[in-house]
Amino acid sequence: MGKSFVDKLRDAVRLLLSDPKRFCSKSWGAFRSAFRVFQPMRADYRRRLDMTLREWLVYHHKNIVFDKCRWMGVKTLKNPLDTWIYQEIIFETKPDILIEIGSASGGSTLYFAHLFDMMGHGQVISIDIDRSTYGVKHNRVTEITGDSSSVGVIARVAEVCQGKNCMVVHDGGHRKEQVLADLACYARFVGSGSYIVVEDTVIDIFKPGDGVGQFYDGPLKAAEQFVESNADFVVDEERERYILTFSVRGFLRRTRPAESGS
Numbered sequence: 001m002g003k004s005f006v007d008k009l010r011d012a013v014r015l016l017l018s019d020p021k022r023f024c025s026k027s028w029g030a031f032r033s034a035f036r037v038f039q040p041m042r043a044d045y046r047r048r049l050d051m052t053l054r055e056w057l058v059y060h061h062k063n064i065v066f067d068k069c070r071w072m073g074v075k076t077l078k079n080p081l082d083t084w085i086y087q088e089i090i091f092e093t094k095p096d097i098l099i100e101i102g103s104a105s106g107g108s109t110l111y112f113a114h115l116f117d118m119m120g121h122g123q124v125i126s127i128d129i130d131r132s133t134y135g136v137k138h139n140r141v142t143e144i145t146g147d148s149s150s151v152g153v154i155a156r157v158a159e160v161c162q163g164k165n166c167m168v169v170h171d172g173g174h175r176k177e178q179v180l181a182d183l184a185c186y187a188r189f190v191g192s193g194s195y196i197v198v199e200d201t202v203i204d205i206f207k208p209g210d211g212v213g214q215f216y217d218g219p220l221k222a223a224e225q226f227v228e229s230n231a232d233f234v235v236d237e238e239r240e241r242y243i244l245t246f247s248v249r250g251f252l253r254r255t256r257p258a259e260s261g262s
């Protein structure tokens with residue numbers, strides 16, 4: 001049986017008289033564990049948690065994304081919160097084919113292929129103009145090498161995607177003109193209810209050179225212009241619910257089937 005309150009009090013008084021230093025340290029420990037909320041937060045964590053969202057994006061851009069972000073050991077240039085959203089979209093919409101424009105090292109390509117492995121359905125078309133860093137081999141991945149908006153590449157994609165429900169992830173050339181050209185070419189492959197995701201729109205809301213920004217007019221401007229002139233697509237803001245996304249206003253959902261040729 002535990003000690004009664006009176007016994008505990010007696011022990012405490014004895015300790016106070018015999019060893020006041022130990023009494024103080026024991027009492028402080030008991031007080032701290034009883035009132036944990038009053039403990040000062042450790043300074044290193046306080047510094048991290050006091051970061052603004054903007055500071056986190058700059059931190060992630062400067063310190064993580066180009067060097068320390070990997071899927072199964074393969075470099076990928078993603079915001080991990082977006083990869084969770086991709087998983088949700090892909091599971092909900094179950095595309096037959098995901099067309100990835102811009103694969104770089106292929107970490108994102110492999111990630112999509114692994115999601116399809118788990119679902120037991122789906123293929124990835126990886127398009128990139130430069131295969132110098134790409135090293136992925138997977139039976140669900142078809143590589144097409146060349147300029148995403150070139151006639152040859154689009155013809156090859158059309159061949160593979162005929163009659164299929166496709167989703168597009170645009171992470172290729174980020175200049176507005178290139179993104180617009182790609183969106184115009186690839187929208188027709190996207191099935192009703194499925195998505196084109198325009199990546200890295202976030203770089204437009206920062207000023208060029210301030211840590212994240214690259215262009216005043218880049219992917220965000222292109223996505224906005226595309227949606228303005230294309231009533232079949234809407235911005236699905238729910239996919240931005242984690243706030244920290246690379247695809248600001250970039251999750252574009254097709255709301256009705258493509259007319260043939262559109």
Ligand SMILES: C[S@@+](CC[C@H](N)C(=O)[O-])C[C@H]1O[C@@H](n2cnc3c(N)ncnc32)[C@H](O)[C@@H]1O
Pocket residue numbers: 075076077078101102103104105106107108127128129130146147148149171172173174178
């Ligand atoms: C941002 S990286 C892709 C990152 C990758 N999706 C990931 O998450 O790890 C952009 C890639 O787009 C490719 N690219 C740029 N312009 C292109 C174009 N016009 N056609 C095809 N690929 C292009 C580049 O070679 C580069 O590998």
